[in-house]
Amino acid sequence: MEKIYEIYIKTSPEALWDAITDGETRAKYNFGARVTSDWTPGSTFEMGHPEAGALLGEGENLEIDPPRRLVQTMVALWSDDVKREGATRVTWEIEPVGDSCRLTVTHDELADDANPELYGGWPMILSGLKTWLETGELLTTPGSLRYT
Amino acid sequence: MTDDDRVFKALADPTRRFLLDLLFARDGRTLTELESELEMTRFGVMKHLRLLEEAGLVVTRRSGREKLHFLNPVPIRLVHDRWIDKYTEHQVTALVDLKHRLEDQP
Numbered sequence: 001m002e003k004i005y006e007i008y009i010k011t012s013p014e015a016l017w018d019a020i021t022d023g024e025t026r027a028k029y030n031f032g033a034r035v036t037s038d039w040t041p042g043s044t045f046e047m048g049h050p051e052a053g054a055l056l057g058e059g060e061n062l063e064i065d066p067p068r069r070l071v072q073t074m075v076a077l078w079s080d081d082v083k084r085e086g087a088t089r090v091t092w093e094i095e096p097v098g099d100s101c102r103l104t105v106t107h108d109e110l111a112d113d114a115n116p117e118l119y120g121g122w123p124m125i126l127s128g129l130k131t132w133l134e135t136g137e138l139l140t141t142p143g144s145l146r147y148t
Numbered sequence: 149m150t151d152d153d154r155v156f157k158a159l160a161d162p163t164r165r166f167l168l169d170l171l172f173a174r175d176g177r178t179l180t181e182l183e184s185e186l187e188m189t190r191f192g193v194m195k196h197l198r199l200l201e202e203a204g205l206v207v208t209r210r211s212g213r214e215k216l217h218f219l220n221p222v223p224i225r226l227v228h229d230r231w232i233d234k235y236t237e238h239q240v241t242a243l244v245d246l247k248h249r250l251e252d253q254p
Contacts, residue, residue: 001175002175002176002218004175004207004220005222006204008151104207122222123221123222123224127222127226131229139229
């Protein structure tokens with residue numbers, strides 16, 4: 001199964017790339033979870049929070065082409081249910097459009113009956129990313145800062 | 149028209165909401181598949197899909213000779229965060245205040 005999420009954000013491709021790959025910035029809109037990696041092709045990444053105890057997710061950076069394209073495998077680790085789903089693939093694509101960017105997140109290699117928890121968080125994450133980049137404010141919707 | 153206007157306008161039609169529900173149930177459908185679920189001409193369904201696409205609620209991908217339609221729920225989330233959460237938050241706050249007041253009573 002394949003899921004596609006698209007959003008327009010008034011920012012530059014470079015600022016958008018930084019917001020996706022900088023751990024501290026990521027925590028501001030990704031349910032409070034940090035993402036750490038050295039962002040070289042073939043490197044791994046970890047998603048977690050010092051206070052969450054165990055990792056929330058991990059994966060490999062398959063393709064890295066800043067500030068345009070990032071392809072990652074993603075293994076969700078936040079519950080026994082999602083762990084059973086195994087690795088899926090997340091592709092981030094940034095395309096400048098006028099004074100904005102179109103960000104497309106394609107989440108595929110999902111099982112046909114994949115647990116909706118794997119992909120259900122994307123709208124809230126992308127809404128928080130847009131809010132952060134355009135206003136410098138945090139999204140405070142219930143649940144959006146779950147791990148802070 | 150602003151982005152929000154396009155989303156509200158797209159949602160203000162039962163056929164378009166039905167199309168979104170179909171894609172929610174199963175993503176990546178062709179026009180022919182979607183059309184078979186509706187008592188409407190192919191042209192009519194295309195028109196609705198175009199409005200949904202313009203509002204960003206549907207995105208399409210080519211797969212060989214076929215065009216596949218996917219639900220993009222992000223604009224609904226943006227409308228929620230901008231318009232709905234703002235109002236429901238107060239109700240939640242009022243209930244929390246009430247709880248505190250009742251619990252603080254001697």
